[in-house]
Amino acid sequence: GQQVMQIPQYQHVQEGEDFTTYCNSSTTLSNIQWYKQRPGGHPVFLIQLVKSGEVKKQKRLTFQFGEAKKNSSLHITATQTTDVGTYFCAGRGGGYSTLTFGKGTMLLVSP
Amino acid sequence: DVKVTQSSRYLVKRTGEKVFLECVQDMDHENMFWYRQDPGLGLRLIYFSYDVKMKEKGDIPEGYSVSREKKERFSLILESASTNQTSMYLCASSSYRGLSGYGYTFGSGTRLTVV
Numbered sequence: 001g002q003q004v005m006q007i008p009q010y011q012h013v014q015e016g017e018d019f020t021t022y023c024n025s026s027t028t029l030s031n032i033q034w035y036k037q038r039p040g041g042h043p044v045f046l047i048q049l050v051k052s053g054e055v056k057k058q059k060r061l062t063f064q065f066g067e068a069k070k071n072s073s074l075h076i077t078a079t080q081t082t083d084v085g086t087y088f089c090a091g092r093g094g095g096y097s098t099l100t101f102g103k104g105t106m107l108l109v110s111p
Numbered sequence: 112d113v114k115v116t117q118s119s120r121y122l123v124k125r126t127g128e129k130v131f132l133e134c135v136q137d138m139d140h141e142n143m144f145w146y147r148q149d150p151g152l153g154l155r156l157i158y159f160s161y162d163v164k165m166k167e168k169g170d171i172p173e174g175y176s177v178s179r180e181k182k183e184r185f186s187l188i189l190e191s192a193s194t195n196q197t198s199m200y201l202c203a204s205s206s207y208r209g210l211s212g213y214g215y216t217f218g219s220g221t222r223l224t225v226v
Contacts, residue, residue, distance in 0.1 A: 033214055042201060043154070045214030088154070090215075098144070098169070099215065103153035 002027050004091045006102030014110055019076040021105035023089035032065055032072045033099065035088040043088060079109045114138070115218035117202050123224045130189040132221050134202030142205045143185035144215065145169075145177065147198040154201070160185055192225045199223075 003026040013019055023032065031050045035043040047056055049065035049072060056063045062075045072091075076083055086106045090099040118133035136143065144159040146169075156169030158177040166177050174196060178186045185204075189196055199222050203215040 035215075042217040042220050043215070045216065048214060098156060098159055101154040103151070 002091065002093050002097070002100045004089060004100045004102040006089055006105055008105055009103065010106045010108075012108040012110065013079050015081060016078050019079050019083070019107055021074050021087050021089075021107075023072045023074075023091070023102050025070045025091045025100075027070070027093060029069050029091040030094050030097075031092050032069075033090045033092075034063060034072075034074055035090065035101075036085050037088065037104070038085040041085075076107075079107070081109050081111055083107060084109050115202055115204050115216050117200075117218040117221050119221050120219065121222050121224075123226060124189075124192050126192060126194060126225055128189075128192045128225075130192050130223065130225075132187040132189075132200055132202075132223070134185045134187070134218055135183050136185075136202075136204040136216070137183065138204060138206070138216065139182065140204035140206045140216075141182075143179065144203040144205075145175075145185065145187045146201045146203065147171070148201055148220070149198050157187065189223075192223075194225050197223060197225045 005024045007022050033048045034046040037043045052069050053067045054065040060077045064073045086104040088104045090101045115136045124130050145157040146154045148154050155171050157175050160166050160179045163182050176188045199220050201220045202218040205215045206213050
């Protein structure tokens, strides 16, 4: 079945540094979504990318969907302590398929 | 504000008990999902439903069943709880199917411990 791999598993940065997490699918995706889960919380939907090569921004967060629609990335510019949490990508195949979640990247930001 | 409510935040049950986890959404969403989340394993889909009285197996349905008698309510049932079902259980809902699928709204989760 469809697999979604996410790297790195964990990253610790100093506040102000940039951060990137990468997501790769074994199959072509119809769309990809990104979620953030704060420590002790539940995943919260951030964004959905649908088009090949699509780039979307939310303040300091930049999301990209690869040309082949098999990979994606989330880049955070100048991290803040409020960015702490686990970031998940979730890919959807064709038709009525459900989302397949990556295992997430845990981000720790030191002040 | 859009909401998915799970009946219990923490639950402790004994091995062999029948356990019911309840989830209610107030957004008139068609789709509802049950996931379990374990360290190092991420989110794994147990069961999902696209409509009332309809259910589909996810990736790890063994030992679980579900019920969706009303559109807003999706129940997860552990027929005979075992210690390897100790986990965080997350319910989610979404609108639309297929390519135009929308983001999932998750509940706060139920941390189940089976002793």
